[in-house]
Amino acid sequence: MNIQKQEIRKPMNKNSKSTSVRGFRILAIVLLLPAALVLLAQNVEFPPWPVPDEANEIENPIAPDKISIEEGMAFYNINCKACHGDRGEGDGVIPAASLVSKQALDQTDGALFYKLLEGRGQMPSFRAVSETELWNVINYIRDMAGPKKDIVRKNATIKVVFNETDTLNEITAQVWELQDDSTEIPAGEMKMGFYVKRYFGELKIGGDRTYTNDQGKVTITFPPDLPGENEEGILTVIIRLEDMEFNTLEVSETLQWGTPKETYWTDKRALWKNNDYVPIWLLLSFGGITGGVWLTIIIVMLQLKKIHDINRKKKTA
Template sequence: MARLNTIVAILIFACSLGAFSQTTAWEVSADQATKKNPLEILPKNLALGRNIFKRTCVSCHGEKADGKGLIQSTNLIDEKFQKQTDGVVFYKIITGRDKMPPFGAMLKEDEIWSVINYLRVLVDPSAIPPPKNVKLELTTGEEIKSITAIVLSADSAKLPLNEVDVHFYVKREFGLMRIGEMSNYTGADGKVKVVFPEKIVGDSEGNVTLVVKIENNFLYNDIETTAVKKWGTPLLSHEDEFNRRALWGARDKSPVWLLLLANGIIAIVWAVIVYVIYNLFRIKKAGRIFIK
């Protein structure tokens, strides 16, 4: 009995250890914790941070970074999280734990630092100026299929704005497919050009919807413009292929030769049976005549 008690005690101890290890503090060594963020809090860095946050973090941590995404996760805007140094957060993003994947292999160091900057600005937006409105115009090149975005200030002066990140997309069934780079910055004339890639499929006439956006930017408000161009390869109708008589099992899709063969065999067999029965009657009839 005493032995059983010991075993139970050990088991309980082991279980509590297991539970404890789940909730232990996430130890970060001192040299990791004091690592300095090499990036300044600049609109350009923040925009990169926001882009990456939207792509990689939102699913678990939520749009507002409050930990209410598709699963319950750490609240990134509360005091408990924000009082950690940049170095600690950086280490945790790189290594991950439990449901938090290690992003060390997925993201570049600069990208991680920019996400950290973005999280800091989320709780303290005073560090950045309020965003301005811009005007976004499009011109298209026909010879080489290309699309040029011109970013101008929204006031009457219409000054070209440089160093604005413009995103180019093609509309697809369930979302927007990026064309060009992740970031396309405007030049001094406020223009940025992206070449339309080949082999993009449009609708049945080859029309594609191009969407140009300024988004996730800290200097300028979101704006988007669309253009429809006949640049894509026409979507082929595959109805004929689908309706081809190839699916043997389904009645309406079986090949004609198979139908003829199978039904022919049945017809021949029945014909023989009918012929035999008919002849039996004839023999009987002939017999009656003979007897008379």
């Protein structure tokens, strides 16, 4: 008996050991695989992207001045940063080509312009955008990659006033430059960006020429018919200083300035939604069926009561 038991135990022990080792291996793979994938994804190499000769020769008609670069930066932050990353290194949420590598910068502006128009794979085509904006963003990419002179970026503060009237809503931003002796002076001719947060990216509001005046102030009218994020018309406004000489600075505020997001029963209701959003037909048929069942039960009960009453009458009779 004893010997038999030992014999049985031995292979069992072995077995359980090997399953635990296998368990560890599987666990290790499960844990390491995502890390490996992330590493791989960051080293994505894109195949060469040939550009026709005539595209190579297109000249950039926009001078890379302060205004163009700042416009380009604003455009980049909205349309490119998610993939190409903060500094153009291609390290955004979707792995993209580096825009600041030697290989990328050795191309002509015309070639970059061609690629922006065409798009390839994950890289969208920006054909729908005005050419000026594309040249601006190219100017910004070159500036971003350029040899960094010892730019000491200045600091500022933004004060924002949200003004509601019966007819319209306004946002006034005032920019103050912080001086070395920590006093503040109004900063004129600063480019300010006004945005509303959307599911993907940001929506620019307030037009293109949003520069502060010599009191450091700029006022925009808030668009009256912008859909909010929910039934209460809540939305998030972002006010950002977009001047190359300053550190990035933004203020955001949640306001009830949107139009209530409508819930149409046609597109909002679905089988998998919670009680408030199930399809009408489902509500009706559910109601119909349960109503019918209850009706049947009530009728049966009434009939039973009738029989009961008749019986009682018979008894007393």
